[in-house]
Amino acid sequence: MPLFVPGLSLSPLPGAIPAWRADVDATGWRSAAQALADRGGRLGALWASDERDRGGRFAAHALLVGSEGLLYLRLAMEGTDYPDLSDLFPSASRMQRAARDLVGVNAGSDARGWLRHGAWTPGTFPLRRDVAADAAFAVGDPRYDFVPVEGEGVHEIAVGPVHAGIIEPGHFRFSVVGERVLRLEERLGYKHKGIEKRLESLPVLEAGRLASRVSGDSTVAYAWAYAMALEGAAALAVPKRALWLRALFLERERLANHLGDLGYLGNDGGLAFGLAQFSRLKEDLLRANARLFGHRYMMDCIVPGGVAVDLGEDDAPALLDEAARLEKELGILRAIYYDHAGLQDRCINCGRLPPAIASGLGVVGLAARASGIAIDARVHPGYAPYDELEPRVCAHRNGDVASRIVVRFEEALESLRLQRRISRELPRTATRIEPRVPEEGAFGVGWVEGWRGEVFVALEAGPSGAVRRCHPHDPSWQNWPALEHAVIGNIVPDFPLINKSFNLSYSGADL
Amino acid sequence: MEKILRQISAIGIRTEPAPAPDEALRERSALGEDILRLLGRALAIRHVDAGSCNGCELEIHATNNPYYNLEGLGIRFVASPRHADLLLVTGPVSRNMEEALRRTYDAVPEPKLVVATGDCACTGGLFGESYASLGRISNVIPVDVAVPGCPPTPARIMQAILTAVSARRRTPASPPPDSRGTPS
Numbered sequence: 001m002p003l004f005v006p007g008l009s010l011s012p013l014p015g016a017i018p019a020w021r022a023d024v025d026a027t028g029w030r031s032a033a034q035a036l037a038d039r040g041g042r043l044g045a046l047w048a049s050d051e052r053d054r055g056g057r058f059a060a061h062a063l064l065v066g067s068e069g070l071l072y073l074r075l076a077m078e079g080t081d082y083p084d085l086s087d088l089f090p091s092a093s094r095m096q097r098a099a100r101d102l103v104g105v106n107a108g109s110d111a112r113g114w115l116r117h118g119a120w121t122p123g124t125f126p127l128r129r130d131v132a133a134d135a136a137f138a139v140g141d142p143r144y145d146f147v148p149v150e151g152e153g154v155h156e157i158a159v160g161p162v163h164a165g166i167i168e169p170g171h172f173r174f175s176v177v178g179e180r181v182l183r184l185e186e187r188l189g190y191k192h193k194g195i196e197k198r199l200e201s202l203p204v205l206e207a208g209r210l211a212s213r214v215s216g217d218s219t220v221a222y223a224w225a226y227a228m229a230l231e232g233a234a235a236l237a238v239p240k241r242a243l244w245l246r247a248l249f250l251e252r253e254r255l256a257n258h259l260g261d262l263g264y265l266g267n268d269g270g271l272a273f274g275l276a277q278f279s280r281l282k283e284d285l286l287r288a289n290a291r292l293f294g295h296r297y298m299m300d301c302i303v304p305g306g307v308a309v310d311l312g313e314d315d316a317p318a319l320l321d322e323a324a325r326l327e328k329e330l331g332i333l334r335a336i337y338y339d340h341a342g343l344q345d346r347c348i349n350c351g352r353l354p355p356a357i358a359s360g361l362g363v364v365g366l367a368a369r370a371s372g373i374a375i376d377a378r379v380h381p382g383y384a385p386y387d388e389l390e391p392r393v394c395a396h397r398n399g400d401v402a403s404r405i406v407v408r409f410e411e412a413l414e415s416l417r418l419q420r421r422i423s424r425e426l427p428r429t430a431t432r433i434e435p436r437v438p439e440e441g442a443f444g445v446g447w448v449e450g451w452r453g454e455v456f457v458a459l460e461a462g463p464s465g466a467v468r469r470c471h472p473h474d475p476s477w478q479n480w481p482a483l484e485h486a487v488i489g490n491i492v493p494d495f496p497l498i499n500k501s502f503n504l505s506y507s508g509a510d511l
Numbered sequence: 512m513e514k515i516l517r518q519i520s521a522i523g524i525r526t527e528p529a530p531a532p533d534e535a536l537r538e539r540s541a542l543g544e545d546i547l548r549l550l551g552r553a554l555a556i557r558h559v560d561a562g563s564c565n566g567c568e569l570e571i572h573a574t575n576n577p578y579y580n581l582e583g584l585g586i587r588f589v590a591s592p593r594h595a596d597l598l599l600v601t602g603p604v605s606r607n608m609e610e611a612l613r614r615t616y617d618a619v620p621e622p623k624l625v626v627a628t629g630d631c632a633c634t635g636g637l638f639g640e641s642y643a644s645l646g647r648i649s650n651v652i653p654v655d656v657a658v659p660g661c662p663p664t665p666a667r668i669m670q671a672i673l674t675a676v677s678a679r680r681r682t683p684a685s686p687p688p689d690s691r692g693t694p695s
Contacts, residue, residue: 119606164590194643216566
């Protein structure tokens with residue numbers, strides 16, 4: 001029996017990952033979070049829900065990650081206020097602001113809107129259950145109070161939301177002296193398109209298609225996390241072959257994104273050769289995906305109960321050949337990147353996120369591993385089939401752009417090793433079982449280590465196969481604030497390189 | 512340097528022939544054929560993500576990989592709408608991006624073209640219309656060519672771009688719906 005917090009009454013949540021639920025009051029909410037923080041735990045996700053239609057008021061929900069697994073906290077509020085967690089977990093601040101914009105519950109001192117902008121007015125809360133799915137609201141005031149920085153020679157550079165490249169929209173406000181960045185403040189939420197509200201209007205067996213488009217570059221991670229949450233809530237046991245194929249899809253997604261990023265990082269560092277080479281390798285991989293699985297990004301290949309596509313008998317040799325070829329090419333390109341004086345000059349000590357700051361901010365995923373924090377949900381707590389595949393955690397200590405490049409190279413190579421093993425040892429079972437609808441009120445959670453970091457999906461079933469509440473959570477929530485720290489003291493022209501080295505999702509966190 | 516040159520020479524040129532335009536993607540013909548002939552393929556594109564899931568962005572990036580080599584056709588992505596002939600727009604239009612999209616469109620000099628890229632841009636897609644989403648791109652700005660797909664492949668995106676700048680081979684059944692974009 002895990003002992004997250006003395007005195008906390010825990011009930012295990014069924015599913016693929018070790019997770020427990022605790023229903024708490026406001027004091028318990030704080031003390032549980034404090035206990036987790038004291039033991040080096042981190043905040044996974046935080047969201048709110050409207051419970052007035054079933055005799056309550058509002059509820060706050062949090063996923064906390066501890067050494068034993070996942071702790072799901074559920075706080076039934078007396079009114080609309082609940083305790084702030086941002087002093088324990090700084091990333092809670094934006095999540096609490098989003099919960100205020102959507103549900104109208106208050107925590108924390110930062111009263112500025114986060115997702116709201118001008119699309120609706122303060123006092124209107126679109127995720128409340130008495131708001132119709134097709135409601136349209138009066139337009140509000142889109143102005144935003146950036147934190148002013150004053151001093152001799154300080155000036156501001158405003159960038160976005162439309163950026164000078166093929167990039168998602170967001171606003172960056174730099175306060176600079178000369179060329180050096182004193183402070184960066186991000187304003188995101190431009191892509192907010194009401195995903196959580198829409199999820200509530202979909203049948204629980206179909207909503208995974210929308211959940212897997214929260215961030216297109218992580219479609220496999222989201223599809224798996226949604227399926228895991230649903231299968232937990234419905235107590236479904238997925239066939240082994242399906243789990244191995246899910247891991248194959250996830251590793252191919254990781255590889256494709258790492259290849260793409262390595263190309264762009266070379267390019268942003270002045271080595272256009274790298275972009276040409278890596279984008280060629282990525283295209284080869286995407287074409288193989290289209291051939292093998294019918295979709296370049298494997299969208300909708302993971303379905304509740306298993307997978308929608310299978311690997312043929314003849315496909316394993318092709319995958320092994322591809323892995324051998326890619327490994328060789330990665331070796332050549334790695335040697336070029338590591339030897340290239342110009343690239344090293346741009347990347348080493350650029351955009352440093354020191355381990356202490358990374359850990360204080362609760363950074364996750366690839367960015368955490370490049371700053372000396374060896375966390376990876378595939379390894380710890382581990383979930384099937386990774387318990388058998390035994391992936392190696394790739395980490396580095398310096399926390400700079402170069403470290404994030406090194407981690408990508410190592411993870412790409414490790415991912416190839418895993419793909420090889422899957423190709424050779426794929427279990428011969430069914431690929432899918434007929435999914436069933438979870439009972440009303442059943443709750444499940446999915447936790448998947450995507451290429452960028454850990455993706456969570458929390459799902460509560462409604463009556464007769466509906467979604468009551470679904471919260472998909474992107475690792476970018478945790479890592480965007482870290483980017484603000486990583487650029488301090490760097491020159492403005494290095495921002496694109498630093499930003500690319502994190503490559504965070506706007507869509508994923510804007511919902 | 513030697514390793515780089517050796518790799519370049521070992522890989523060679525991988526660029527494939529460009530796809531042909533596809534008239535089925537055309538939504539309207541706002542530019543006269545004479546203008547389109549003048550434009551040719553020396554086209555400057557400004558990409559605007561109006562609220563996509565970022566899947567379409569992956570494929571737009573891919574149009575510049577060595578296989579598709581869009582820039583090799585004289586078509587390039589530019590950093591400002593002021594430099595652009597064509598807006599390549601993805602996503603349903605989120606309400607939070609509506610003003611930015613309109614302003615970007617207004618900043619593109621006439622004559623200008625718009626290509627709506629992906630299912631969401633064409634119909635609103637899975638996100639549809641809601642308190643936060645205005646749905647398809649043509650609900651906000653005029654669209655010349657719309658290419659469906661979730662996401663559309665790089666070849667389809669190139670087809671859509673090439674369709675936007677190609678003059679119709681056959682005479683249109685009716686005159687263009689408006690004269691926007693004709694030179695004064």
